[in-house]
Amino acid sequence: MAVNQSYAGTITNPIVEARTTMLISQQGLAKRLGLSKQYLNRAENGTYSSLNPALLKWVGNAMGWDTKSVEGRYKQFQSARRRETVESYAPHQLIRTDSKAAGHEIFSNWRAGYWPSSMAFANAFCIHPDLIQKYEDGIQKSMPKQLRETLTKLNLLDPNWYDDFRAQNPTR
Known part of the structure; x- marks a missing residue:
């Protein structure tokens, strides 16, 4: 999808x-x-959860908005794009079940069922x-905050999600 296209x-x-x-x-x-x-x-x-201050100021000056308005509009854009993605792909909720696999492996398999790459998922x-890639590669062991918050807000992450099966079930 082109970056200047409306969501x-x-x-x-x-x-x-x-x-x-x-x-x-x-x-x-x-x-x-x-x-x-x-x-x-x-x-x-x-892509970013927050924007460079110089960019915020420039956009605000160019459009006659204050920086809080720019930030709000940016968040609205992100939210609309995410909702459109969910509507287009209709992914099922990411659930661990009883799998002994690491959380990043379960996530990677779930993601691959809908998006051909971590980059395509990240853009959508x-x-x-980089957050998605490091998590899928197992470099980052716990789900990145931005990913967890996004999936939770869209009801795509089981509320009981945990990353490490062994931490939740030490006797297994």
């Missing part, structure tokens, strides 16, 4: 809205603000791809 029909990313209104390229804006083009691209995809849910 849920009406909600657009305020960064994209401001940049296109001001007729400036990603590269030009990144250079102006001292950011990498990769950072700006990920911000326009909704506005989560930083």
